[in-house]
Amino acid sequence: MINIENVTKFYDNGAKGADQISVKIEQGEFVFIVGSSGSGKSSFIRMLLKEQEPTSGKIYINNVDITTLHHKEVPYFRRQLGVVFQDFKLLPNKTVYENVAFAMEVTEAPSREIRRNVPAVLAMVGLQRKSKSYPNQLSGGEQQRTALARAIVNKPSLLIADEPTGNLDPKTAWEIMHLLEDINYRGTTVVVATHAKDIVDTMQKRVITIKNGKILSDVEKGGYSNEG
Amino acid sequence: MKVRNFKYYIREALKSIFKNRLMSLASIITVASCIFILVFSYCIVSNVGYLLDNVESSLDISVYIDNKITEKELKDLKQYITNLKDVESVSYISSEDALKIFSDSLGDMSSDFVAGLENKNILPASFTIKVNDIANQQSVIKQLEKLIGKGIVEVKYDEEVLDNLIVINNTVGIISVVIILFLAMLSTIIIVNTIKLTVNNRKNEINIMKYVGATDSFIRWPFIIEGVLIGIIGSLITVVISFFLYNKSIEFIYSNMAFIRNWLNFRNVKDVFKFIGPISILLGILIGIVGSITSIRKHLQV
Ligand SMILES: Nc1ncnc2c1ncn2[C@@H]1O[C@H](COP(=O)(O)OP(=O)(O)OP(=O)(O)O)[C@@H](O)[C@H]1O
Ligand SMILES: [Mg+2]
Numbered sequence: 001m002i003n004i005e006n007v008t009k010f011y012d013n014g015a016k017g018a019d020q021i022s023v024k025i026e027q028g029e030f031v032f033i034v035g036s037s038g039s040g041k042s043s044f045i046r047m048l049l050k051e052q053e054p055t056s057g058k059i060y061i062n063n064v065d066i067t068t069l070h071h072k073e074v075p076y077f078r079r080q081l082g083v084v085f086q087d088f089k090l091l092p093n094k095t096v097y098e099n100v101a102f103a104m105e106v107t108e109a110p111s112r113e114i115r116r117n118v119p120a121v122l123a124m125v126g127l128q129r130k131s132k133s134y135p136n137q138l139s140g141g142e143q144q145r146t147a148l149a150r151a152i153v154n155k156p157s158l159l160i161a162d163e164p165t166g167n168l169d170p171k172t173a174w175e176i177m178h179l180l181e182d183i184n185y186r187g188t189t190v191v192v193a194t195h196a197k198d199i200v201d202t203m204q205k206r207v208i209t210i211k212n213g214k215i216l217s218d219v220e221k222g223g224y225s226n227e228g
Numbered sequence: 229m230k231v232r233n234f235k236y237y238i239r240e241a242l243k244s245i246f247k248n249r250l251m252s253l254a255s256i257i258t259v260a261s262c263i264f265i266l267v268f269s270y271c272i273v274s275n276v277g278y279l280l281d282n283v284e285s286s287l288d289i290s291v292y293i294d295n296k297i298t299e300k301e302l303k304d305l306k307q308y309i310t311n312l313k314d315v316e317s318v319s320y321i322s323s324e325d326a327l328k329i330f331s332d333s334l335g336d337m338s339s340d341f342v343a344g345l346e347n348k349n350i351l352p353a354s355f356t357i358k359v360n361d362i363a364n365q366q367s368v369i370k371q372l373e374k375l376i377g378k379g380i381v382e383v384k385y386d387e388e389v390l391d392n393l394i395v396i397n398n399t400v401g402i403i404s405v406v407i408i409l410f411l412a413m414l415s416t417i418i419i420v421n422t423i424k425l426t427v428n429n430r431k432n433e434i435n436i437m438k439y440v441g442a443t444d445s446f447i448r449w450p451f452i453i454e455g456v457l458i459g460i461i462g463s464l465i466t467v468v469i470s471f472f473l474y475n476k477s478i479e480f481i482y483s484n485m486a487f488i489r490n491w492l493n494f495r496n497v498k499d500v501f502k503f504i505g506p507i508s509i510l511l512g513i514l515i516g517i518v519g520s521i522t523s524i525r526k527h528l529q530v
Binding site: 049072074075076077078079083089090091092093102103105106107108111150 | 232233236243244247248432433435436437438439440441442443444446
């Protein structure tokens with residue numbers, strides 16, 4: 001599914017985002033990326049989305065080397081992924097329904113399919129009643145559930161989340177994590193960068209700890225590393 | 229571009245215009261002001277040109293003819309003047325014609341007075357000469373003055389008006405170029421700044437669209453259509469308003485300052501807008517397209 005080979009990332013200002021990272025993630029896995037602030041979690045995620053290029057190394061997703069993708073191919077690559085961010089990144093001028101439908105519209109999906117799939121995913125995240133609301137009329141948890149619905153509406157094989165619970169209270173954070181777990185049970189590979197120690201410790205998933213851009217530990221059914 | 233997408237693009241463009249009402253209004257006003265400046269300058273420049281053409285063509289040279297001249301000499305003289313360089317037309321006004329024109333200009337009370345003159349008419353016969361361009365008026369006058377004593381008594385023209393007109397002609401040319409250049413610069417600055425504001429408003433939006441896998445053209449089209457719509461609305465408003473404004477101003481001037489009509493004619497509103505109307509709308513569309521493309525181009529390169 002994901003195969004990262006010896007990836008190093010230096011930013012223009014000399015900051016180090018990743019230092020010789022090599023890691024494999026199989027189809028259907030649920031993986032936490034943890035580490036202290038500035039350790040390189042977001043850098044890792046941004047390279048997976050091809051939002052940023054590694055300085056050296058290769059990244060294969062579904063056997064395609066994304067580091068050599070042409071600008072024009074990037075949108076088609078991104079349609080295979082679902083992404084979720086700490087700040088939700090919803091379009092402010094669109095309703096919940098329209099935000100989710102947008103992800104299908106860009107793929108030029110038939111209207112019939114859009115009208116069928118959007119309500120289905122909104123029901124799955126528990127937002128069918130809010131479909132006509134605008135993002136600024138929603139709580140943080142509801143906004144993140146909208147973002148989740150948008151991320152999965154195209155049935156991606158890989159879902160990537162960067163601190164999806166960073167702006168939410170513990171109870172809401174758990175709701176989002178359970179949704180991510182549900183999505184994973186249905187077969188989607190899920191990669192989550194997070195600071196949420198309790199959740200990581202409780203869920204007992206694979207945990208990759210990053211420190212100063214290097215992989216410090218990579219544990220099946222692990223907990224939040226205190227060294228990270 | 230697929231039809232279904234096209235509908236989507238138009239819907240998005242309209243929604244965006246209504247959602248960002250303030251920004252859209254600012255853009256429409258910007259386009260409208262630029263176009264207004266253009267239309268306004270054009271109205272003035274084209275009217276001054278028209279006015280000068282009128283005055284030029286009514287600015288004749290009169291040549292008074294020696295009354296001792298024979299019929300044949302008169303014919304030769306007319307032929308000679310007609311053949312002079314830059315002379316457009318020569319018309320003969322006999323001594324009798326001159327008296328009639330004179331009596332007409334006096335009106336009713338003149339009849340007795342003129343009747344007394346009819347037997348011993350002292351008004352000289354003359355040629356009225358039109359020159360092809362006001363700039364050549366002086367050289368024609370010089371050539372005519374050489375004929376004094378050879379069948380011609382006097383050459384008359386309005387020296388002051390002529391001098392002024394030449395100066396006005398040149399100044400209007402220069403000033404209109406300067407004004408239009410200055411205004412074009414001003415409009416560009418306004419537009420660039422409006423675009424900068426729009427760009428910042430839309431940076432996030434464009435980034436989000438890219439995260440969900442929108443292609444560049446999918447992102448670009450609604451913005452282009454939005455620009456076109458704003459351009460059309462802005463320029464159409466200006467054209468309609470200035471059409472009525474122009475019409476009303478002329479009506480007002482004619483009805484309140486009737487005397488002006490004798491020496492000043494404005495161009496017909498339809499003639500003016502037949503030309504500047506379509507040009508304005510095309511320019512509005514162009515501004516809209518260029519504006520929207522510039523404002524998003526930078527953000528598509530990731
Ligand atoms: N766009 C950027 N330009 C320059 N340096 C950057 C950029 N993004 C991140 N960095 C630097 O790269 C390093 C790793 O940052 P990164 O954002 O990946 O950390 P993080 O683990 O996500 O931190 P946090 O938990 O606070 O989100 C830091 O030193 C940071 O300053
Ligand atoms: Mg981060």
